[in-house]
Amino acid sequence: MRTLFKTSYDADINLFRDGRHAMWYGLLLAIAIVLPFVLGDFELGEVAHVLIWAIAGMGLMILVGQTGQPSLGHASFLAVGCYANVILQNDYGVPFILSLPIAGLIAGLAGVAIALPTSRLHGIYLGIATLAVSVLTGDLIVIAEPVTKGVFGLYAPQITIFGITIDRYGNPDRFYWLILAVTVIVVLLYKNLLRSPLGRSFAAVRDSEVSARAMGVNIPRTKAVSFGLSAGITGIAGALMGHYTGIFNNETFNLIMSIQLLLMIVIGGLGSIHGAFFGAIVVALLPQAIVFVRDTVSAVAGTSSVAIPGMETAIFGIILVVFILFEPMGIYGRWVKIRTWFELFPFARRDMFRRQRSYLKTERMR
Amino acid sequence: MDVLQLFVSGLANGCVYGLIALGFVLIYKATEQVNFAQGDMMMLGAYVTLGLHNAQFMGLPFWVSVPIAIGTMGLFGYVLDMLVLRRMFGQSQIAVVILTIALGFVFRFFAGLIWGHEPVALETPFAGRYVPIGPLVLGLDEVVIIGVTIALTVGLYFFFSRAKLGIAMQASSQNQLAAYYMGIPVKRVNSMIWGLAGAIAAIAGILFASKGTIDPSIGLLGIKAFAAAVIGGFGSLPGALLGGLVVGIMEPFASRYITAGYALIMPYLLLFLILVFRPHGILAQMHSKKV
Amino acid sequence: MTALLEVDNVTLRFGGVVAVNKVSFSVEEGEVFALVGPNGAGKSTLFNLISRFYTPVEGDIRFEGRSILDRPSHEIARLGIARTFQNIELFDHATVLQNLLVGRHRHRRSRLWNELLFTPFVRQEERRHREAVEKVIDFLDLQAYRDKYIAGLPYGVRKVVEMGRALAIEPRLLLLDEPASGLSVEETQDVAFWVEDIKTQMGITVIMVEHDMHLVSAVSDRVLALADGKTVALGTPHEVQTHPKVIEAYIGAADPAERAVA
Numbered sequence: 001m002r003t004l005f006k007t008s009y010d011a012d013i014n015l016f017r018d019g020r021h022a023m024w025y026g027l028l029l030a031i032a033i034v035l036p037f038v039l040g041d042f043e044l045g046e047v048a049h050v051l052i053w054a055i056a057g058m059g060l061m062i063l064v065g066q067t068g069q070p071s072l073g074h075a076s077f078l079a080v081g082c083y084a085n086v087i088l089q090n091d092y093g094v095p096f097i098l099s100l101p102i103a104g105l106i107a108g109l110a111g112v113a114i115a116l117p118t119s120r121l122h123g124i125y126l127g128i129a130t131l132a133v134s135v136l137t138g139d140l141i142v143i144a145e146p147v148t149k150g151v152f153g154l155y156a157p158q159i160t161i162f163g164i165t166i167d168r169y170g171n172p173d174r175f176y177w178l179i180l181a182v183t184v185i186v187v188l189l190y191k192n193l194l195r196s197p198l199g200r201s202f203a204a205v206r207d208s209e210v211s212a213r214a215m216g217v218n219i220p221r222t223k224a225v226s227f228g229l230s231a232g233i234t235g236i237a238g239a240l241m242g243h244y245t246g247i248f249n250n251e252t253f254n255l256i257m258s259i260q261l262l263l264m265i266v267i268g269g270l271g272s273i274h275g276a277f278f279g280a281i282v283v284a285l286l287p288q289a290i291v292f293v294r295d296t297v298s299a300v301a302g303t304s305s306v307a308i309p310g311m312e313t314a315i316f317g318i319i320l321v322v323f324i325l326f327e328p329m330g331i332y333g334r335w336v337k338i339r340t341w342f343e344l345f346p347f348a349r350r351d352m353f354r355r356q357r358s359y360l361k362t363e364r365m366r
Numbered sequence: 367m368d369v370l371q372l373f374v375s376g377l378a379n380g381c382v383y384g385l386i387a388l389g390f391v392l393i394y395k396a397t398e399q400v401n402f403a404q405g406d407m408m409m410l411g412a413y414v415t416l417g418l419h420n421a422q423f424m425g426l427p428f429w430v431s432v433p434i435a436i437g438t439m440g441l442f443g444y445v446l447d448m449l450v451l452r453r454m455f456g457q458s459q460i461a462v463v464i465l466t467i468a469l470g471f472v473f474r475f476f477a478g479l480i481w482g483h484e485p486v487a488l489e490t491p492f493a494g495r496y497v498p499i500g501p502l503v504l505g506l507d508e509v510v511i512i513g514v515t516i517a518l519t520v521g522l523y524f525f526f527s528r529a530k531l532g533i534a535m536q537a538s539s540q541n542q543l544a545a546y547y548m549g550i551p552v553k554r555v556n557s558m559i560w561g562l563a564g565a566i567a568a569i570a571g572i573l574f575a576s577k578g579t580i581d582p583s584i585g586l587l588g589i590k591a592f593a594a595a596v597i598g599g600f601g602s603l604p605g606a607l608l609g610g611l612v613v614g615i616m617e618p619f620a621s622r623y624i625t626a627g628y629a630l631i632m633p634y635l636l637l638f639l640i641l642v643f644r645p646h647g648i649l650a651q652m653h654s655k656k657v
Numbered sequence: 658m659t660a661l662l663e664v665d666n667v668t669l670r671f672g673g674v675v676a677v678n679k680v681s682f683s684v685e686e687g688e689v690f691a692l693v694g695p696n697g698a699g700k701s702t703l704f705n706l707i708s709r710f711y712t713p714v715e716g717d718i719r720f721e722g723r724s725i726l727d728r729p730s731h732e733i734a735r736l737g738i739a740r741t742f743q744n745i746e747l748f749d750h751a752t753v754l755q756n757l758l759v760g761r762h763r764h765r766r767s768r769l770w771n772e773l774l775f776t777p778f779v780r781q782e783e784r785r786h787r788e789a790v791e792k793v794i795d796f797l798d799l800q801a802y803r804d805k806y807i808a809g810l811p812y813g814v815r816k817v818v819e820m821g822r823a824l825a826i827e828p829r830l831l832l833l834d835e836p837a838s839g840l841s842v843e844e845t846q847d848v849a850f851w852v853e854d855i856k857t858q859m860g861i862t863v864i865m866v867e868h869d870m871h872l873v874s875a876v877s878d879r880v881l882a883l884a885d886g887k888t889v890a891l892g893t894p895h896e897v898q899t900h901p902k903v904i905e906a907y908i909g910a911a912d913p914a915e916r917a918v919a
Contacts, residue, residue, distance in 0.1 A: 009787045012754070013780060070460045117642040124400050124459045128596055129641045131589070132634040139631040189773050196772035196779055197758075197765045197786075200751070204759045207748035214708055214742075215826065216734030216763040225769065255589070259467055266464050271750070314475030320468035324461055325453050 015191055032180055036173035045168070045244075048176045050277075050284040051183045052240045057265050057276030058190055059234030064262065065271035066199065067226040068206030070123065073114075073130030074234050074261045076137040079253035081107040081235025082242035086154050087147060096159045100182075100239050107235020108228040115227030119220035134258040141250040153249030156242045168244060179240055186233055190273055193229070202226055234261075256313075263320050269332025278331035282319065287312050370502060372618045378508035378577070380614020381515035385570035386591035387598065387606035388522075389563040394600060396539040396559040399451060399462045403470040404567060405588015410473055411439045411568030412575040412584070413481050416488045423481075428491055436568045443564025447557040470585055477582040488575035511573045518569060519607060526603075535559055593637040612636075659722050661686045661862050662707070662830055667716035669702060669886075676702045678886040679716070684830070689856050689863045691873045693897070694883035695907060700866040701743055702886075704832050707864075708740055709733050720830070734763045739828035741819045743835050743866075749808045753818050756807060757793060760825030761786040793821045797851065813844045820851070824859075831855060833865040837872050845872055852876045870898065882906065 006012065016022035036044055060074045085103035088094040094102065118129045142150045159166040159178070166174040193199045201222050204212035209219055242248055260283060268279025290311055327334050389404045401407075417423045418431035426434075450469070454462050487493070495506040526532040538545035538552045546552045574584065591610060598609020613633045620629035660683035669677040677699045684690045692700045705711045707718060709730040717724050720736055728736070739760070748756050764786065767779045794800055797817050807815060816836065823831055836852070837845040849872055855861050856876075867873050873880060874894035882889040882897050884906035890897045897903055 009784055009791075010780075012787070013783050070463075121641060124463065125596075125641060127460065127463060128592070129638055132593065132638040132641070135589070135634045136631050136638070139628075143628065192773050192775040195783070196775065197762060197767065197782075198769060198772050200755055200759050201762055203751045203755065204748050204762075207750055208746045210710070211742060211746035211748070211822075212759070213710070213730045214734060214740050214746075215759050215822070216731050217759075218729075218731045263464060263468065266461075311475065313471040317468035317471030317475070321450070321465060321472070324465045324468070325450065328457065328461065 013195060015188075015195075029184070033177075036176055041172045044172050044176050046285065046288060048168075048172070048179045049244060050280050051176075051179045052237055052244055053264065053280035053284045054277045055179075055183055055186050055240065056234050056237035056261060057268065057280050058186055058273060059230050059232070059237060060261050061230075061265050061271070061273070061276045062190065062193070062202070062233065063226055063230035064265060065275065066194075066206065067202040067223065067230075069223060069226065070127045070262070071130040071230075071258075072127045072255075072262060073132075073134035073137075073258050074231075075253040075255070075258035076134050077107045077111060077231040077234040078238030078241060078257070078261075079137050079141065080110045080231075081238030082248060082253070083141070083148055083154070084235070085239035086156050086242050089157050090154070091147075095161070097161050100236060103239045104232045104236040107238065108232030110235075111227040111229075111231025112224050114231075115224040116220070119223050131255065131258070134255045138250045138254055148250070151249055151251075153247050153252075154242075155247050156245075159243060168246065175243070182236065182240065186236070187273060189233075198225070260316075263316065265330075267320055267323050267330055269330030269335075272332045274335065275330050275332040278335070282331070283316070286316060290315060372622060373615060374502070374504055374508055374512075376615035376618040377611065378505075378511040378614070379617060380594075380611035381511050382570050382574045382577075382610070383587075383591045383594045383614050384607040384610025385515060385518070385566055385573070386588055387595035387610045388603060389566045389570070390592055390595045391600060391603055391606040392563050392566070393559060395603075396535055397451075397556050398459065399454065400459060400466070401560075401563065402463055402466040402588065402592070403473060403585075404466075404563065405591060406470040406473040406477075406585035407439065407443065407564055407567035408571040408574065408588065409477060409580070409582060409585035410442070411435060411564075411571030412488065412580050413477050413571075413582075414438050414568070415572050416486060416575065416580070417481060420486070420489055428489075432572060435572065436565050439568035439571075440561040440565035443567070444557045444561035446564070447560035451560065452553060452556070470588070474582045474585055481582070483581060485579035485581045487579045488572070490572075490576040493576060505577075507576045510576065514569065514573060515607075518566070522603065531555075531558065590633055593633050597633075597637055597640055660684060661721060662864070663717075663719040663722075664703070664707070665717045665719065667703075667706060667713045667718060669699075669706060669711055669713050676886050677706065677713070680883070680886070680888055681716075682881050682888070682891060684862060684864055686829075686862055687856065687860065688878040689852060689865065689876050691877035691880045691894070692864065692866045692883060693868070693870070693873060693880055694889070697885075698883040698906075699886040700883055701834055703883075704740060704834055704864075704866065707733075707738065707832060734826055734828075737826075737829035738832065739823035739826040739830070740832035741823050741834050741836065743838070745812075745815050745819055747807045747815055747819055747822070750806065752804050752806055753799060753802045753810070753821075754790065754794075754804060756818055756822050757790040757825045758786055760822040761789060763826055764789075789827065790825050793824045796824070796854070797821045813840055816840060816844075817847075820848075824855070824861075828861060830862045830864065833863060833867075835866055835868065837867060837869050845869060848872065849875050870894075874898065 011017065016025065035047060039047065056074070056078060059077070060071060063069050063071055063074075081103045084106040085096075085099050088099040088102060089096060114130070114133055118126055121129055141148045144150075148154065158170075159175075161178075164174065165171070166178055168175045193202075201212065201217045204215060204217050205219060205222050205226075212222075213219060238253070245252070264279035264283045265275055266279070267282055268277065269275030323330060329336075386404055386408050389407070390401060393399055393401045393404075415431050415435035418426045418434055419428050424431075446469075450465070451462070454465060490507070492506040492510050496503050497506050497509055498504075526536055534545070534550045535555055535558070537548065538550050538555045542552050545555075571580075574580070574587070590613065594609040594613040595606045596609070597612060598607070599605030613636075616632055616636070617629070620632045624632070663683040664681060666679050666681050667677055668675065668679055680699070680703065682690075692703065694700055702711065706713055707725075709725065709728060709732075712726065718726060720738065725733065725736065748759060751759075765782075767776075767782050771779050794803060797820065799814075799817065799821060802810060802814055802818070807818065810818070816839070820833065820836060823833075833852070837848050840848065852863055852865065853876055856863055865873070865877065877894055879892065880894050880897040881891045882900065882903045889902045889906055890900040892900070
């Protein structure tokens with residue numbers, strides 16, 4: 001077991017605990033950068049897909065994991081970001097380098113607009129309100145048909161940054177690097193949030209609103225800021241998703257996607273950046289994994305491969321049920337336990353991570 | 367007359383929503399858990415009946431299939447709580463919401479696996495028949511739906527106000543610890559509540575299926591019913607029914623008099639507005655936390 | 658010299674119940690003021706009124722001579738009023754250090770954008786906050802728990818952390834809601850020393866709700882006894898403890914039969 005000797009307050013403020021910690025993440029980033037030279041186009045596209053989901057997951061994580069406000073409507077902000085980005089490029093000729101952040105900003109403002117009237121709602125009621133928003137979004141896209149082309153949908157244009165064209169199919173390596181760059185920026189912003197007063201006020205709102213108020217935290221404003229940041233990041237993920245899929249319409253960002261986003265970060269592990277990535281890996285790669293398993297099974301059994309509709313969501317659902325029942329901290333929680341076990345070997349004890357349960361803690365009282 | 371016809375058809379729809387909403391509220395009041403799979407339980411109830419009754423499956427008589435299906439779903443609810451939901455005791459509401467959403471996915475998958483994804487119709491004895499009431503000609507299915515809902519409501523009212531079990535359920539919903547001290551087996555009562563919700567879901571499913579075809583995705587109706595439950599007031603059983611009726615009646619009128627695009631969103635718009643402007647009306651059950 | 662806090666003829670009703678009934682008192686700068694009384698006397702309600710969680714239907718509350726009734730609850734900390742809670746309201750899924758740093762929220766000078774970019778200014782601010790919090794940690798002997806999560810801490814430690822979080826605000830007035838309830842004799846002794854030091858070394862005025870009369874008489878300068886939302890007696894600890902009405906309120910002398918039992 002390694003003991004860390006902190007010699008200055010900066011050890012708690014810095015991004016990385018120590019040189020070794022920094023080295024591991026540096027290595028991870030280096031591998032991510034050279035990935036296009038190793039992987040084929042299809043695999044690279046899948047990794048890009050994971051990263052886009054991870055960005056969306058981090059967006060939602062700020063709201064749910066950090067501030068404790070559940071949202072069943074985050075696909076709406078994906079939609080806002082996606083549509084804003086493409087409409088700005090197509091109809092107004094805004095270059096991508098500007099349309100992406102502006103799309104994020106618009107989605108963020110949409111988030112604030114949702115947060116302000118709902119700031120009095122808690123837990124499940126906020127979930128319902130955001131669910132209503134999610135259902136309304138698809139219909140609003142149809143109603144705003146002149147701009148959004150309704151059910152016909154929009155096509156994402158080719159991206160050009162300073163004369164360099166980036167196309168998902170034409171040059172997938174550039175597309176991947178673009179997404180990687182955005183991912184790294186979002187991770188850095190998220191880390192900065194966690195170590196600054198704002199991040200702590202989010203945690204305060206999450207854990208106890210009364211004492212947050214007594215500490216001088218303005219609850220409605222903090223919730224609105226959290227919603228805004230969360231929706232903004234999710235909107236940027238939506239914009240990238242638009243370029244990834246190429247075409248989208250009113251049914252692309254539906255309620256199921258909202259639910260999937262929430263389920264994703266729960267599987268990954270609420271409250272951690274790692275969780276967003278773990279969850280994204282599960283969501284983005286599960287369909288491929290199912291196809292792979294099915295083809296392998298049918299190849300071994302010698303039968304023709306049969307597609308069972310709904311298999312994906314069902315397996316997703318089962319994974320989720322298992323996690324909520326047996327590992328509520330998600331994949332990240334399991335990862336921490338395994339890591340601790342190795343670090344302490346052979347002194348790890350089973351009950352080190354025993355959960356504290358608060359029985360009969362009613363949520364009717366707020 | 368047109369208006370009246372629309373009203374009755376909306377009323378019949380509303381009854382189905384109301385019954386699903388009733389299941390939500392029942393479970394919520396007793397256990398503080400929000401069962402997002404209630405719509406999928408309704409779907410399962412409809413399919414179990416169909417599987418028992420329709421000629422292509424088991425072909426049992428309708429009046430035999432119905433009680434078996436209701437009983438099966440009741441047992442299903444009981445066992446679901448015993449095996450899964452009971453473990454969630456003491457965890458946050460949102461965790462339960464996510465869990466039940468996931469369970470809904472699983473239910474939908476198995477229903478599709480067993481009964482297929484093609485829309486099928488439950489062969490009820492009252493399908494396609496009409497009853498003339500005065501100048502009105504009503505579908506027998508609609509009349510049955512409204513009648514059954516009224517009967518069920520009255521039955522539930524007496525159950526909760528008179529029957530010992532019903533009173534025990536009320537007691538444990540108000541204060542689980544106190545109920546436990548009074549010798550009420552709270553865990554078993556909670557499972558029974560889930561069983562009751564399952565049985566009601568089955569009735570809702572049968573009524574829904576008698577109006578047209580069903581497929582595994584009808585469970586998503588639960589979301590609309592959930593909106594209805596909140597509109598009516600999440601803490602009260604009559605409120606849930608009322609909310610269901612409001613949504614049900616609103617729909618046909620909205621689609622008649624408003625552009626189609628807007629009509630679909632009316633229930634959710636209403637839900638959002640109520641949550642924003644009248645949270646206290648709905649949150650009548652919520653009290654300010656004492657510090 | 659004006660009083661630091663004046664509670665002036667304050668009344669609060671919940672439905673038909675009068676929780677606080679025309680209570681007046683004033684707390685001088687630099688004293689330890691205790692509120693005592695049986696359960697339901699309105700002690701914690703008074704704290705909630707001063708924290709602006711509740712708004713009185715009648716009367717006024719003034720801090721440093723200015724009414725605070727036009728202030729929302731989140732501005733109270735900024736005025737320099739800190740509090741603890743009877744049933745411990747800490748941020749359970751954060752470390753002790755983070756909890757104490759939330760107490761510094763009132764002193765936050767950085768804005769959203771420089772926090773997201775974590776500019777040198779934010780780092781400098783963080784160091785400043787950390788230094789202030791470390792003083793509190795040293796004062797309350799919390800060094801061993803700095804990086805521990807609240808959810809895993811024993812009750813007594815949480816109680817101390819909550820006091821620390823209130824001190825991190827650097828308040829002028831500290832409201833302690835039952836600081837010693839549920840604590841052992843030794844821990845209660847620590848609390849007595851701390852309250853004394855908070856008053857003399859830090860110059861913070863303290864209002865304390867407490868049932869432990871030993872603690873109250875050991876540390877407080879003046880005591881206000883409440884019963885049924887009304888003022889019963891006000892004076893030195895000894896005066897209040899021997900006041901016949903206070904004894905009556907605690908033992909319940911209204912009914913002769915009850916008195917016989919008591």
